[in-house]
Every structure is written in C-alpha cells, then in structure tokens.
Amino acid sequence: MRQIRGLTLFIIFGLLVSGITAFPLLYELNFLASFFVNESGSLHPSDYSGLAHWILKVREGLAETYISYPFLAYGTDWLAFGHIVIALFFIPALKDPVRYQGNYNVGIWASFLVIPLAFVCGAIREIPVYWRLIDCLFGIIALIPLFYIKHLIRKIEET
Secondary structure: OHHHHHHHHHHHHHHHHHHHOOOOHHHHHHHHHOOOOOOOOOOOHHHOOHHHHHHHHHHHHHHHHHHHOHHHHHHHHHHHHHHHHHHHOHHHHHHOOOOOHHHHHHHHHHHHHHHHHHHHHHHHOOOOHHHHHHHHHHHHHHHHHHHHHHHHHHHHHHO
C-alpha cells in the first residue's frame, strides 16, 4: 500500500505541476527564451533554427496575442484548472486504491490518448514533430507508475 500511495502522490504532483505551470505561460517562455538569445540579443524567431526557433516563435505568438486578445489566455487557464481537477480524482484512490482502481484505469487511458492527440492535433496546429514527441513523453511517463500501481493492486486482490 505504501508504494501505491507514493506513486499516486507522484501522479498527483505531476498533474498539479502541469496545471500550475500552464497559468504563467508567457513568463515561462520569456525565461526559456533567455537561454536561446544569440549574441545580437535578437528574440526574432527567424534568426534561429530548431528548438530555439520554436520556443521564440511560441513566445512571440503568445506575447502578440496577449496584447491584442488577452482573453485567449483564459483557454490555458481552463487547461490548468483541468489538470488540477484531474489530480483531485486521484485523492479517493490515494485513500483506497483497490476500491477506486477505476480512477487508475481512466488515468491509463488518458495517458495512452495523449499520443494520438499529440500527433493528430499537433499536425493540424503545425507543431514540430520533436515537440509532439516531448508531449507524448508526458503520457508515457505517467503510464509507468500507473501500470505498476495496477500490478500492485492485482497482488493485493489475490491475497
């Protein structure tokens, strides 16, 4: 039970961090962009390639959008809230993992579904493939503790 609770706390923590970090996106991108700035100090994406280009392009897009259409950030606020709400669904499972193992099943399905979402919607939104792979890692990383929790629950049920 101790391992299950520890892994469940890890999942809850990951969801909370994912949610909370979706609120200050422009601040985070400005910070991240500071690591990619070339010697001329340019922040224009066309002066860069690869990951630096992508980070600066997203930063520029958010900055311009927030100036003209700040209400669009409300969408990422709801994304953040969604992560926090999903984390709350693991609290009953934290207390009684056998009884609430369906919550882990939903977590497994959600983690699997990150992969087609990243590739289908990512292609539609012109997200670079390497960034879509990074997004897929979130689902894959969550699958590891979730499957192990399910394994531990099966062992408890057998006894």
